[in-house]
Amino acid sequence: DVKVTQSSRYLVKRTGEKVFLECVQDMDHENMFWYRQDPGLGLRLIYFSYDVKMKEKGDIPEGYSVSREKKERFSLILESASTNQTSMYLCASTRQAPYEQYFGPGTRLTVT
Amino acid sequence: GNSVTQMEGPVTLSEEAFLTINCTYTATGYPSLFWYVQYPGEGLQLLLKATKADDKGSNKGFEATYRKETTSFHLEKGSVQVSDSAVYFCALSRGGGAQKLVFGQGTRLTINP
Numbered sequence: 001d002v003k004v005t006q007s008s009r010y011l012v013k014r015t016g017e018k019v020f021l022e023c024v025q026d027m028d029h030e031n032m033f034w035y036r037q038d039p040g041l042g043l044r045l046i047y048f049s050y051d052v053k054m055k056e057k058g059d060i061p062e063g064y065s066v067s068r069e070k071k072e073r074f075s076l077i078l079e080s081a082s083t084n085q086t087s088m089y090l091c092a093s094t095r096q097a098p099y100e101q102y103f104g105p106g107t108r109l110t111v112t
Numbered sequence: 113g114n115s116v117t118q119m120e121g122p123v124t125l126s127e128e129a130f131l132t133i134n135c136t137y138t139a140t141g142y143p144s145l146f147w148y149v150q151y152p153g154e155g156l157q158l159l160l161k162a163t164k165a166d167d168k169g170s171n172k173g174f175e176a177t178y179r180k181e182t183t184s185f186h187l188e189k190g191s192v193q194v195s196d197s198a199v200y201f202c203a204l205s206r207g208g209g210a211q212k213l214v215f216g217q218g219t220r221l222t223i224n225p
Binding site for chain 1: 116155158216
């Protein structure tokens with residue numbers, strides 16, 4: 001079975017802190033994604049990566065950056081956390097089309 | 113642009129009731145369509161999919177048919193169970209090798225015994 005793991009289930013950070021969210025997949029998938037999930041808005045794509053060191057902005061990249069140094073690991077970075085970044089963050093991975101995206105359990109981040 | 117609209121939730125039903133969750137989409141080209149389910153405390157998992165017009169996806173008693181003429185992909189189940197309580201997301205693929213998805217806002221379903 002494909003497994004996507006995320007480093008934390010719950011995280012509390014202070015405004016202005018630098019925050020790292022880690023995601024690891026074990027199925028050699030080329031593509032990895034970071035979404036945020038907010039009530040009434042569904043999932044919105046922040047960034048995705050289609051290969052090591054390759055990345056593209058999604059729909060809401062402002063305030064975020066990403067890093068993919070190894071194929072299995074995709075990190076989301078909040079350079080200076082703000083309260084409006086309080087949300088559920090979901091990581092996903094997939095092979096090339098038309099395969100399904102596999103999701104991690106999510107990290108619920110609270111910025112105070 | 114591409115977008116997905118789902119019926120407003122929350123939806124509350126009694127066990128063994130018939131379920132329909134409406135989903136309509138706007139897209140250029142011919143996207144693939146998906147239903148994902150999120151159980152409490154978990155990430156999303158694929159429930160079913162359809163890759164071309166008139167295809168029917170089915171899984172765990174759920175069905176949805178890709179209707180190009182009405183740009184719809186409604187989710188149905190004949191007899192729901194308490195264990196079906198979850199949030200359901202309709203999504204379409206934007207195409208391209210990376211399979212970027214566009215999600216609807218989600219519909220929370222609660223089944224009472």
